[in-house]
Amino acid sequence: MDLSVQSILDNLLGEVWFELTFLLVVSLFAGFLFSRFGQPRVIGYIVVGVVIGPSVLKIIQPGEGGASGLPESIQMLAELGSIVLLFMIGLECDLREIYTRKSIAIAIGGVLVPWGAGFLVAGAFGYGEDAVFVGATLVATSVAVTATVISELGLIGKPVAYAIVGAAVVDDILGMVVLGISKGISAGTIDSSGLIMLVIGAVLFVVVGAWVGSKLLVRIVFDVQISGYRRKLPLSGFTLVLAIAFLYSFVAELIGISAIVGAFVAGTAFSGSALRDGFRKGMQYLEALFVPLFFVSLGVVVNVMDMLDTFWFVVALTAVAFATKIIGCGIPAKLVGMSSWDSLAVGIGMTPRLEIALIIAYYGLSTGIIGADLYSVVVAMGLLTAVFSPPLLKWALKKGGHDITAAG
């Protein structure tokens, strides 16, 4: 009888309740470990996924085409995690607050420059149509990483912080449109007229979806919630909001963009709801279960060998990820009147690409648009930008004369 840890684990994994326990405990451990070193817990989840995956401990062996080697049922929970996460990011995007000239100028530069440069550098390393998809992963800033750093430095409410977060939110929205378009091009299943239709569809979906949601659905949910309170069904509004998030995910898939775009747009629609705080709170409990599963499953698919084989591409893409946001956001920031150091800080603040980049990459992998090698490169880029951006941001803000309160 083989009683090695490996063989015992092999027997137990596949039992869905054990596997859930295992994944939650290791991700909890990783979250604590990484937060001790001042890193976002998301990085911990991904790294622990890599560690239990095929590259290191081989506890979980991925299958073909982005299958993580996790049971399909757990994969479903992980996908639900991506929907919950994007809905929550959308919920923080109060559309009335972020449509400032400054934010939009910074965001547009921060979308076009990385998208184009990402495409070019992937092309230079020999990739074809999938290079467009690599560009798309460079578009969306990680609001989570940047907002956390700004809050730790005690800069919330300062103009420079506002410019960064506002622009990061706008480029999340534009990033979703870019994802829809890039998907059409990279999949190679679309001609130029189809592409135009898709662009129109993506833009219409974001605009109409946000409008219908914020004007009509917010009110219906509010009425249902009030009526639910009276009938002692206090979470009726929450259930309905979830249903709406799933409906938007479905419609987004139907018109050819990704489900997560739908969840994001649904979130933005409810950003102005009087019930937002309650929804946020409830979603955090769903997040506590699903989001670690999601990020661990992203890590499990990574093959460190692929990262090493493509070492120079990883270095080049990471350099491009930094340079394009610093240029693409910093120059517009300077043009709209910010100081040079603040403009640099804005550019650096926009560099971390984590959750959305990885979700996009995983989406590309599981639909066969990109291969396992490109996926691992994007994950490496995402981790590197998230790790190195915060200290650089602190440095630029200090140089710019900001009073940084936290010890950080």
Add this chain to the structure above:
Amino acid sequence: MDLSVQSILDNLLGEVWFELTFLLVVSLFAGFLFSRFGQPRVIGYIVVGVVIGPSVLKIIQPGEGGASGLPESIQMLAELGSIVLLFMIGLECDLREIYTRKSIAIAIGGVLVPWGAGFLVAGAFGYGEDAVFVGATLVATSVAVTATVISELGLIGKPVAYAIVGAAVVDDILGMVVLGISKGISAGTIDSSGLIMLVIGAVLFVVVGAWVGSKLLVRIVFDVQISGYRRKLPLSGFTLVLAIAFLYSFVAELIGISAIVGAFVAGTAFSGSALRDGFRKGMQYLEALFVPLFFVSLGVVVNVMDMLDTFWFVVALTAVAFATKIIGCGIPAKLVGMSSWDSLAVGIGMTPRLEIALIIAYYGLSTGIIGADLYSVVVAMGLLTAVFSPPLLKWALKKGGHDITAAG
């Protein structure tokens, strides 16, 4: 192009995000409708499942062997719903409060009489070893239905209310042991020594699981929670509690009893935790998503034709369900010194069998222990007891001279 509602729905269902939207919206609607008629929303969920299932609208067609016709991924979410639900029921079972002589006497009568009589009546209708399983579905009182009625009548804290709820909780615990035993007998895969082992295993699991949980795991979770707060990972304790619930589910399956027993025992272990209120609150958000899916999926599997074919068996089993709790709980209540009307009220208060009975029946169906006909009979019995018990309880309490405050 076929544009009938049926054909459009057929095309859309199977798309997982659409199906989730559909199930959540119909269950929300049913919850409101049934609460308007003073019925528990759970009944609404089950009925709407029956309505969209093969008997009425045929929107969802179940497959073989208890497969609900829902995609496997949604089935997983429904199962997660049963784990969350049993954990929450366990969380309300504060072991220190319910071990009174009265509760235990009432509960033991309320376990043995229905189990035995259920076995006999199913045997009389021609069933064999699966008759034991039918008996098991008669054991556990629906704490949810009874507690709701008591609270609506303004009787919380009165001795009669306390006797009912206390005994209902104790018989939940005994019901879990009975499930483990019945499963072994009904599956026919166990000899008498195996059965003894299983009984010992089930009892040991409940006792040791609750003890280890309440002495050791509660403390670990508390420490993790405190430490998580400090590191701005505020839901760390909640994530760990979920992991523990899944671990208990896994261990319960491993020793041959059902996963839901594990979730229930994990819940009882945390019933004394200082963090219980927070866990309850968080679980409610998971409940808002998963539990409707679970009950709807229970309803979808019901075939009304089966219910009609077995009409007399349904009538007999429902009568037995009422009689056995009234006798099995009422007589011990009288013996420990309650008045005759109060003893009757205690017996009636114990009659509703809903969530646990249905979960047990569904478990039996999906593992092939019972067939689709027996499943439908148990669901019918569960719905009938839940609908008729509350008005009877009100009547007995009024006769017993209780001041019933609510209009009810």
